[in-house]
Amino acid sequence: MIGDSAIAWSSKKQPIVTLSTTKAEYVAATSCSCQRIWLRRILDHLSEVQKEATVIHYDNTSSIKLSKNPIVHARSKHIDVRFHFLRDLAKDGVIELNHCNSQDQLADIMTKPLQLETFCNLRTRLGVEDGSG
């Protein structure tokens, strides 16, 4: 998102089977960061250099912790190396994972059927409007 409107979005079925929800969220965050890096480069090229880390809003605390601490324990040691890419990025200051409330999670509109009210609310916050008015 730039400003208050969405510029890139994607919703897809996870390509691999995950054993825990934490891992699932972690995988999603990784693919999100890949897109992010690409967009940053495009913006760099447009002379809009992004100096600060790009914030990724995220509603799963354990994934955030996982990206910050290089702790390997029984529950997370099976996570594939390529998904630890995220950890490197966080270390280098390219991205920053930030916790947000589940109610506040804009990305929900991409992942599940929602109550009408929530749906309309999130839709507006993506920058979608009725153009006829």
Place this chain on the structure above:
Amino acid sequence: MKQEIESVESNYIWELIDLPAGCMKIGLIWVYKTKLNEKKGKIEKYKARLVAKGYGQKLGIDYNEVFAPIARWDTIRTILAVATCKGWKVYQLDVKSDFLHRELVEDVYVEQPLGYHKEDKSKVYKLNKALYGLRQTPRAWYSKIESYFAQSNFVKCSHEHTLFVKNNSKGRIVIVSLYVDDLIYTGDDIEMFESFKHSMQRNFAITNLGKMTYFLGVEVKQCDEGIFISQAKYSTEILERFGMENCNMVCNPIVIGSKLVKDENGGEVDASKYKQIVGCLMYLLATTPDLSYSVCLVARYLERPTEMHLSAIKRIIRYLKGTVNYGVMYKKGKKVRLTSRSD
């Protein structure tokens, strides 16, 4: 037809020769099209186009490289968003008979077109420049315009090959993005626009379409508050095409708690129609992030769609009916700062 032949001949596209031994010739075909004007209904002109039967060509003999990059929607939206934040206007250009402007590297021979035989019928034309329908045409066009941009001091983005940027000494900027023969440009300096436009005019036959209003089926509205993109026309066409223009609208694209499964026992429905609908809706995602979850969900069952999946897709179309005019608004006066959300 006469116009097309004239255009081909005036551009020195081909020369008449005998077919060299061991070479294959490629057939030509006329394609007719009735062009409607933008508001629909009225016939603007009848168009005939000479097209080569490229499907008979062989790799390595008739062509080598066939790929041509096109701009991603992400890029186009990014440019729009940046332009809005900066308060710039976005303009578009269209290159006329673009494919005809580029020299061919390979030797390609074509038959004489129907109805326009000259002298001996066994003679063939050797193509000097690319023609519609040849496998290598898109690539040929891209390398031509790429070299033009390189000459005019544009810098190509290495992460997106259709994005070109030029900075001048005063720190002014022009951004150009290419989608085959359509291109959009924006920036903060009118002088640079003008010189860009003139040099384009010198090198290619272009129509200057002015401010960006309609690009690849997407309507673009540039107003004081910002830029608004939507696909109202395309949505209406989808509704008509699948006979849903009179359906009742619903407020959300998917029923809460509904689950789509593979459904081995359900009654099968017409898979090709299902695929067509999914394809249309996929293109619609360019301006409707709200639909992306539901469309991606129904797209998982292309192989053997059943009644259950068809009713899910019908619900999406009914939702679309209520939101035909919806689109994404980029508002002015915001800082260019990237944030993201993931779940």
